Amino acid sequence: MKTLLKTTATAMALALAANAASAEGKLVIYHWFEYIPQELLDKFSEEHGVEVVMDTYDSNEALLASLKAGAIGTYDVAVPGDYMVSIMAQQGLLDTVADGELANKGNIAPEWADPSFDPGRQHSIPYQWGSTSFSVNRDVYDGDINTTDILFNPPSELSGKINMLDSQGEVLAMASLHMGIPQCSTDREQLKALNAMLQDAKGHWVSFNSDTAKEVLVSGDAAVGQIYDGFGAKAREEGANVEYAFPTQGYIVWMDNVVLLKNAPNRDNALKFMDFLLEPENIAAVSNYARYGAGVNGVADHLDPALASLPEANPPADAGAGVFIEVCDQETQSVYDTIWTNLKK
Amino acid sequence: MASRKYDIKSFPGFLPITALCLVILYAPLLVVTVYSLNDSNSITNWEGVSFRWYVDVFTGPESDKFKIAAWNSFTIAIVAATVSTTIATLAATAMIRGGRFRLRTVSFGLISLPLMVPEIVTAVATLIFFNSIGFTRGYLTILVAHIAFCIPFAYMPISARMQGIEDSYEQAAMDLYASKRQAFTKILLPLMLPGIISGFILAFIISLDDFIITNFVKGAGVETLPTAIFGSVKQGIKPNIMAISTMLLAVSIVMVTISYFVSKSDNTK
Amino acid sequence: MAAGAASGGSAQSDTYAEARTWLLLPAWAVLGIFILAPVLMMLVYSFLTKEFRGGVIWEFSFAAYDQFFCNRGLFGDEPCAIEWTFINIFWRSIWQAGAATLLSLVIGFPTAYFIATRPEKVRPIWVFLITIPYWVNLLIRTVSMKFMLRDQGPLNDFLISTGLIDSPIHIVNTNFAVQLGLFYSYLPFMVLPIYASVERYNFSLSEAAADLYASKWVTLRRVLLPAVKPGVIAGCILVFVPSLGSFLAPDLLGGAKNFMIGSLIEEQFKGNAGNWPFGAAASMILLTMVLIILLIFARQQAKAEKGAG
Numbered sequence: 001m002k003t004l005l006k007t008t009a010t011a012m013a014l015a016l017a018a019n020a021a022s023a024e025g026k027l028v029i030y031h032w033f034e035y036i037p038q039e040l041l042d043k044f045s046e047e048h049g050v051e052v053v054m055d056t057y058d059s060n061e062a063l064l065a066s067l068k069a070g071a072i073g074t075y076d077v078a079v080p081g082d083y084m085v086s087i088m089a090q091q092g093l094l095d096t097v098a099d100g101e102l103a104n105k106g107n108i109a110p111e112w113a114d115p116s117f118d119p120g121r122q123h124s125i126p127y128q129w130g131s132t133s134f135s136v137n138r139d140v141y142d143g144d145i146n147t148t149d150i151l152f153n154p155p156s157e158l159s160g161k162i163n164m165l166d167s168q169g170e171v172l173a174m175a176s177l178h179m180g181i182p183q184c185s186t187d188r189e190q191l192k193a194l195n196a197m198l199q200d201a202k203g204h205w206v207s208f209n210s211d212t213a214k215e216v217l218v219s220g221d222a223a224v225g226q227i228y229d230g231f232g233a234k235a236r237e238e239g240a241n242v243e244y245a246f247p248t249q250g251y252i253v254w255m256d257n258v259v260l261l262k263n264a265p266n267r268d269n270a271l272k273f274m275d276f277l278l279e280p281e282n283i284a285a286v287s288n289y290a291r292y293g294a295g296v297n298g299v300a301d302h303l304d305p306a307l308a309s310l311p312e313a314n315p316p317a318d319a320g321a322g323v324f325i326e327v328c329d330q331e332t333q334s335v336y337d338t339i340w341t342n343l344k345k
Numbered sequence: 346m347a348s349r350k351y352d353i354k355s356f357p358g359f360l361p362i363t364a365l366c367l368v369i370l371y372a373p374l375l376v377v378t379v380y381s382l383n384d385s386n387s388i389t390n391w392e393g394v395s396f397r398w399y400v401d402v403f404t405g406p407e408s409d410k411f412k413i414a415a416w417n418s419f420t421i422a423i424v425a426a427t428v429s430t431t432i433a434t435l436a437a438t439a440m441i442r443g444g445r446f447r448l449r450t451v452s453f454g455l456i457s458l459p460l461m462v463p464e465i466v467t468a469v470a471t472l473i474f475f476n477s478i479g480f481t482r483g484y485l486t487i488l489v490a491h492i493a494f495c496i497p498f499a500y501m502p503i504s505a506r507m508q509g510i511e512d513s514y515e516q517a518a519m520d521l522y523a524s525k526r527q528a529f530t531k532i533l534l535p536l537m538l539p540g541i542i543s544g545f546i547l548a549f550i551i552s553l554d555d556f557i558i559t560n561f562v563k564g565a566g567v568e569t570l571p572t573a574i575f576g577s578v579k580q581g582i583k584p585n586i587m588a589i590s591t592m593l594l595a596v597s598i599v600m601v602t603i604s605y606f607v608s609k610s611d612n613t614k
Numbered sequence: 615m616a617a618g619a620a621s622g623g624s625a626q627s628d629t630y631a632e633a634r635t636w637l638l639l640p641a642w643a644v645l646g647i648f649i650l651a652p653v654l655m656m657l658v659y660s661f662l663t664k665e666f667r668g669g670v671i672w673e674f675s676f677a678a679y680d681q682f683f684c685n686r687g688l689f690g691d692e693p694c695a696i697e698w699t700f701i702n703i704f705w706r707s708i709w710q711a712g713a714a715t716l717l718s719l720v721i722g723f724p725t726a727y728f729i730a731t732r733p734e735k736v737r738p739i740w741v742f743l744i745t746i747p748y749w750v751n752l753l754i755r756t757v758s759m760k761f762m763l764r765d766q767g768p769l770n771d772f773l774i775s776t777g778l779i780d781s782p783i784h785i786v787n788t789n790f791a792v793q794l795g796l797f798y799s800y801l802p803f804m805v806l807p808i809y810a811s812v813e814r815y816n817f818s819l820s821e822a823a824a825d826l827y828a829s830k831w832v833t834l835r836r837v838l839l840p841a842v843k844p845g846v847i848a849g850c851i852l853v854f855v856p857s858l859g860s861f862l863a864p865d866l867l868g869g870a871k872n873f874m875i876g877s878l879i880e881e882q883f884k885g886n887a888g889n890w891p892f893g894a895a896a897s898m899i900l901l902t903m904v905l906i907i908l909l910i911f912a913r914q915q916a917k918a919e920k921g922a923g
Contacts, residue, residue, distance in 0.1 A: 207870060356727070469879060469883055505807075
């Protein structure tokens with residue numbers, strides 16, 4: 001018992017010492033999982049003498065929920081997707097980057113310099129962009145895959161072998177494309193039909209998983225998986241015989257952005273980090289790792305040449321249009337929330 | 346006593362069930378151990394034996410994260426288990442050696458509350474609570490939450506043990522003019538020691554293993570081993586995680602063995 | 615039989631009666647502030663108005679409970695019909711947790727009994743054998759369980775190679791996988807309390823029964839079981855309650871296709887829904903349910919003790 005107490009006392013003392021030692025020069029990042037190479041964080045750490053701490057989340061909604069539940073004020077930067085940037089701005093969770101605070105702001109590619117979700121890039125800088133569609137295992141099915149029927153009305157070979165992302169936004173947006181209706185529809189008949197269609201489609205699905213979206217394809221646990229393009233490329237590079245689909249009905253495009261959070265405890269370091277990620281060489285390292293596109297001028301020189309010809313990043317000519325996920329108003333959103341709950345009940 | 350038709354204690358089938366139980370408990374761990382030696386980036390394909398993932402745990406890109414997380418986990422578990430075991434021992438003494446009193450049932454309800462309230466409810470409630478009193482989430486919030494929910498786990502074995510000890514020992518000591526304090530520290534506590542130790546161990550394991558509550562109350566960048574592992578493992582178990590698990594298993598077997606021999610040598614005195 | 619329940623005479627006493635307030639104070643303080651107060655605050659939250667996308671507005675509202683029990687159609691403007699969605703989610707969770715508890719009891723009781731009847735010196739070794747796997751994180755255990763059970767996993771490979779089956783059995787993403795996962799998560803909580811009470815059990819009672827020509831199984835059922843019942847009940851509660859709110863096993867092993875209580879509540883605070891009052895209301899309903907179950911258990915136990923005495 002005495003030894004136990006002694007050990008405890010020592011442990012407590014050491015724990016306090018360890019906590020005290022790491023108080024200065026910090027940067028706390030709230031980031032998606034498996035999305036930034038550790039070497040890049042180490043490089044930033046070395047260049048600026050800043051200790052980098054990173055937490056991860058697995059969906060835009062999880063990020064929002066956590067910040068609203070009291071985490072705001074403890075993180076410096078986060079990496080929300082397009083629609084979430086506008087929601088977070090509405091919710092007052094973002095700090096404004098004043099003119100001149102970012103030395104490299106001019107590096108932002110013109111097509112991403114004034115996006116609708118953050119006019120004038122007041123709160124954010126581009127991080128990565130890509131698409132969300134689905135990958136199909138070609139050993140299991142060799143027919144035409146460029147149709148959303150694969151997910152919602154699949155051929156018998158694929159029924160019961162489909163993994164969907166566990167994300168309301170992505171599943172319902174894809175379902176809306178499948179039915180050819182608006183994402184924030186207020187038409188009752190359309191919404192009823194959407195609800196009914198999803199109820200039928202669910203019978204063909206084996207699981208909802210975002211975290212393991214890639215793993216289930218590599219391991220063969222699923223033959224079809226709704227997935228982000230870069231993740232699909234990684235699944236293929238890890239040995240799965242999968243092909244990424246570009247449905248004629250359309251697919252989802254997205255851009256993740258580094259935002260400056262309100263009450264950031266290390267605001268200066270956050271700005272340094274944003275400037276750091278606006279340097280072509282650095283953001284290219286992210287693209288080379290995550291297999292997505294960057295939104296910074298001059299990035300091409302630093303990219304892995306294989307990226308240019310990546311099938312997941314090059315839609316065929318007959319592909320449908322890529323659409324961003326839309327933000328619905330409260331009343332409309334509550335109907336979609338009900339549809340989602342119905343789907344998972 | 347010697348001549349009965351059958352051995353009253355043994356039942357046919359219980360040994361095979363125990364064996365089955367151990368197989369179920371250990372088979373997944375054995376698989377983890379074997380696959381931690383897999384020389385492949387993915388766990389699904391076997392590509393020969395190698396120790397590269399063990400090297401990776403200490404030198405790889407995630408090594409710092411896991412070192413800090415392991416440190417947080419162990420310090421939190423030791424402190425939480427010690428504090429909650431102390432609180433539980435005192436409470437058990439009052440409950441079982443304190444006679445009948447009005448608040449006894451209420452106190453018992455309060456002590457067992459963390460067991461009765463499902464963990465997810467405690468987690469959400471604690472999150473709301475810390476949020477509304479403005480307690481910034483971090484190392485301390487995890488520690489405080491762990492101390493609270495570990496109390497009943499420490500309390501159960503302790504009170505069970507105390508109920509099994511007749512108070513005649515203490516009465517005898519006090520008849521020989523020992524003070525109550527002496528009766529408590531010299532008689533009751535030593536007799537209680539096995540209960541206290543199992544209470545401590547149970548609380549320690551519960552704290553070390555807790556994911557749900559920790560995940561809700563942890564602050565920015567403060568990870569425990571479970572949350573750090575969750576961050577890595579939810580996309581699919583990776584070989585470095587298997588190496589960590591194998592090492593955790595090895596460490597615990599060593600610890601458990603040592604504590605076994607320590608307790609054995611204590612008994613011989 | 616009556617003597618069995620009342621063993622140990624004066625284990626409870628009032629030796630430290632005058633110090634009890636001080637002895638209990640730390641427990642009251644810690645549990646009162648960090649468990650009871652948060653739960654009460656949650657009760658308050660369940661009657662507040664939801665703020666869009668997470669948070670609460672401090673206005674009294676019954677909306678959360680209405681949403682739970684009333685089905686007002688897709689558009690929320692129909693009269694109240696019984697909402698089966700959440701009742702079904704609760705029922706599914708109860709069923710899963712119950713099955714897992716039963717599984718734990720069926721395997722845990724013989725195991726605990728077996729260990730408790732080993733020679734005293736080797737008992738700790740057996741207890742360690744049972745607890746060692748629990749030093750490995752629950753998450754890792756659950757994921758390795760999933761890895762084991764996969765269609766192309768070691769278990770199916772093994773069964774196929776022995777010729778017992780021709781094609782892999784689908785276990786992952788089924789209810790059985792979830793039950794197995796829950797069983798695996800909480801088994802020691804079944805084994806340890808039962809072990810503790812069997813160890814304390816005075817086997818001369820069984821011997822007496824046997825001397826009176828009671829058969830082995832009758833002795834087990836009529837003499838031993840009543841005496842170790844508190845341990846069994848404690849074990850069942852310790853497995854059932856955490857299983858009820860668990861979401862790791864259902865998510866990882868069940869494929870997250872259907873909400874369980876745990877994931878439904880989590881979703882309100884960490885996921886898509888962001889409806890705090892509803893999450894609080896679902897939590898309170900879950901809590902009420904658990905308390906009712908525990909109350910029934912306690913009543914029955916008290917009755918059994920009275921009957922025995």
